[in-house]
Amino acid sequence: ASLLNAIEMAPRDPILGITEAFNADKNPNKINLGVGVYNDDNGKLPLLECVRKAEVLLAEKLSPRGYLPIDGLAAYDKAVQELVFGADSAVVKEKRAVTAQAIGGTGALKLGADFLKRFAPNAQVWISDPSWENHRALFESAGFVVNNYPYYDAATRGVNFSGMLDTLNSIPSGSIVLLHACCHNPTGADLTDAQWAQVIEVVLKRGLIPFLDMAYQGFGDGIESDGKVVRQFAEAGGPVFVSNSFSKSFSLYGERVGALSIVAVSAEEAARVLSQLKRVIRTNYSNPPIHGGQVVATALATPELRALWEQELADMRVRIRDMRQAFVQKLKEQAPAHNFDFVIQQRGMFSYSGLTKEQVNRLRDEYSIYAIDTGRICVAALNTRNIDYVVGAIAKVI
Ligand code: PMP
Numbered sequence: 012a013s014l015l016n017a018i019e020m021a022p023r024d025p026i027l028g029i030t031e032a033f034n035a036d037k038n039p040n041k042i043n044l045g046v047g048v049y050n051d052d053n054g055k056l057p058l059l060e061c062v063r064k065a066e067v068l069l070a071e072k073l074s075p076r077g078y079l080p081i082d083g084l085a086a087y088d089k090a091v092q093e094l095v096f097g098a099d100s101a102v103v104k105e106k107r108a109v110t111a112q113a114i115g116g117t118g119a120l121k122l123g124a125d126f127l128k129r130f131a132p133n134a135q136v137w138i139s140d141p142s143w144e145n146h147r148a149l150f151e152s153a154g155f156v157v158n159n160y161p162y163y164d165a166a167t168r169g170v171n172f173s174g175m176l177d178t179l180n181s182i183p184s185g186s187i188v189l190l191h192a193c194c195h196n197p198t199g200a201d202l203t204d205a206q207w208a209q210v211i212e213v214v215l216k217r218g219l220i221p222f223l224d225m226a227y228q229g230f231g232d233g234i235e236s237d238g239k240v241v242r243q244f245a246e247a248g249g250p251v252f253v254s255n256s257f258s259k260s261f262s263l264y265g266e267r268v269g270a271l272s273i274v275a276v277s278a279e280e281a282a283r284v285l286s287q288l289k290r291v292i293r294t295n296y297s298n299p300p301i302h303g304g305q306v307v308a309t310a311l312a313t314p315e316l317r318a319l320w321e322q323e324l325a326d327m328r329v330r331i332r333d334m335r336q337a338f339v340q341k342l343k344e345q346a347p348a349h350n351f352d353f354v355i356q357q358r359g360m361f362s363y364s365g366l367t368k369e370q371v372n373r374l375r376d377e378y379s380i381y382a383i384d385t386g387r388i389c390v391a392a393l394n395t396r397n398i399d400y401v402v403g404a405i406a407k408v409i
Contacts, residue, residue, distance in 0.1 A: 025144065029381050038379035042397050045381045047196065047360055049230075049259055049327055049391040057262050057327075061320040065309040079298045081289040083112020083270075087304040090311035091270045094234075095225070095241055095255055102245045106278040109285040110270050111292060112299045116226045116256025117145065119271040123222060123252045124153035125291045126273075127187055131220065137182060138189045139163075139175075141385070143196045146189055146224070160188070163198045168353040168365065170200050176209060184218040192253075193237035194227035194359025197387040201231065201358050207240050211247055222252040229260045229324040230331065231358040249274040257307050259360070260324055266303025327391075331360065334393040338402060345406035360391040370408045378404040 023031075029045035051057045082088060092103055092110040102108045113119035127134065136150045139162035147157045160182075161174030179188065190210070195201055202210065214221050223241050231237045244251045251274040258264045273288065275281040292298065310316040335355050342351045354362050366374070366386040374380040380401055382388045393401060 026383065029383065032375075033381045036379050036381075040397075040400060041379035041381070042392065042401060043381045044388040044392050044401070045383055046392075047259075047389055048264065049262065049331075049360060050394065052330065052394045052396075054392075054394055054397065056264075059262050059320065059323045061310045061316045061323055062261060062263065062306055064316055064319070065306045065313070068309055068313070069305055076301060079112070079301055079304070081111075081292050081298050082109075082285065083299045084301065084304040084308055086312060087112050087308040088270065090308050091255065092272060094228075094311060095238060095253055095270075095272055096245050096274075097242055100242060100245065102274055107249065107276065107281050108245065108272050108274045109281050109288060110272040111285070111288055112304050113254070113269045113271050114296065114299060115258055115267040116224065116254050116269040117149070118267065118299075119254035119256070119269040120146070120149050120222075120224065121153070122271045122288065122291055122295070123254055123273075124150050124155065125295065126271075126288055127220070127222075127252070128153045128155065129287070129291070131185065131187065134185050134187050134220065135183070136187045136189060137178070139191065139195070141197055142189070142191075143224075143226075150187075150189075155187070158182075162195075163200060163363065165365075168200070168363070169356075170202060170206070172202070172206050176213060179210065179213045179219065180217065182217075182219070185220065187220045187222055188214065189222045189224060190240075192223045192225035192228070192240050193231040194361075196226065196359065197361050197383070197385065198363040199354075199357025199359055199361045199390075200363070204239075207243065211243055214244075215247055220250055220252070222254070224254050226254075226256040227259055227359045228255060229321075230328050230360060233328070234321065234324065245274045249276045249280070257303075261307055261310070261320070263303055263306065266306065267300070268303035268307050331391050334390050334398065335362070337395075337398055338390070338393060341398065341402040342406065345402055346409055349409055354390075357390075360389055362388050362390050364388050364405075366405070366409070370405075373408045374404055377408075380404055 033043040088110040096102050136155045136157045137160045138146045140159035150157045160178040161171045164171035228237045253272040256269040310320050339351045339354050364386045368384045371382045
């Protein structure tokens with residue numbers, strides 16, 4: 012037998028598998044609530060106006076395409092760092108944070124995982140139960156043992172906070188704890204400010220290594236408010252790892268724009284950290300691509316475009332929240348025996364709707380509405396045209 016002949020078929024990606032089934036469906040009313048992409052009220056992926064204008068500015072002064080530095084475009088790293096930690100923050104002013112452009116949020120997580128494997132090889136990783144499914148796979152493929160801390164409580168449709176805290180209090184010091192900074196994927200259930208304060212306290216007291224994943228800044232309560240936790244962790248002192256992504260907030264999914272930031276305790280420590288982070292990048296993909304980073308850096312650093320971006324992001328956030336309200340209101344009318352009020356409390360693109368696997372199957376088979384087996388739906392795929400159809404179908408299957 013040859014090497015390749017012995018290779019087994021890998022399991023299909025569960026979410027992309029749903030999209031494949033959706034694409035093959037001939038029903039003109041079909042709706043894909045599975046994939047985590049923001050669509051506008053016409054059901055279309057938007058090209059943000061701030062992106063179009065940044066592209067025009069860039070096209071007017073096209074430049075040659077040499078290699079970027081290993082850690083990416085300097086203007087991008089600076090703009091991202093100021094966005095994530097605040098331009099006036101002590102970490103930025105004292106040069107205690109390093110930020111490297113990454114291939115999307117996924118690439119940022121991968122850089123962080125590879126970096127941590129070099130310098131904390133025996134630590135184990137703890138992710139929420141449930142979490143974005145790639146978190147586990149990504150840290151496992153970097154060589155870590157990955158465990159779950161309790162998170163979602165199906166009974167209350169909220170967070171099992173005491174369970175989470177108990178676990179954080181009992182895992183070995185030096186463990187890596189992956190936290191969703193805002194807009195938890197997949198549940199939509201976030202911690203309150205008071206709960207975050209307790210988490211920060213435990214992380215510090217126990218010497219845990221916090222890794223904040225911020226893929227949806229601006230989709231919860233606003234750019235500032237969603238980023239607050241990251242700033243609080245940074246102020247509390249290093250080490251702190253932060254991956255962030257502009258895939259959603261700039262609707263730039265295919266450009267792969269994200270970053271990894273690491274907070275150190277001094278500028279001198281930060282310089283050593285950056286030198287080692289560059290080695291991780293160099294042996295991975297050498298240096299990142301130029302275009303997406305230029306678009307985001309231009310939009311963030313040009314006041315007019317920055318204001319436009321903040322407005323467009325706010326519009327996306329408000330549209331999703333309007334859809335949450337409409338969803339709950341319409342279900343109240345059509346399925347008064349069921350309470351969906353929790354959907355309004357949830358934040359971000361997703362909702363753990365409470366639909367069972369059987370109900371999700373019926374939605375797909377009878378109505379061509381595609382959701383995830385766990386009951387996760389993407390609220391950002393609802394719009395004023397399809398919401399009545401979706402609510403009507405849900406009312407029939409529950
Ligand atoms: N983290 C979370 C929680 C996500 O939901 C996603 C995207 N679905 C990512 C990271 C990765 O983002 P990107 O598409 O920029 O790689």
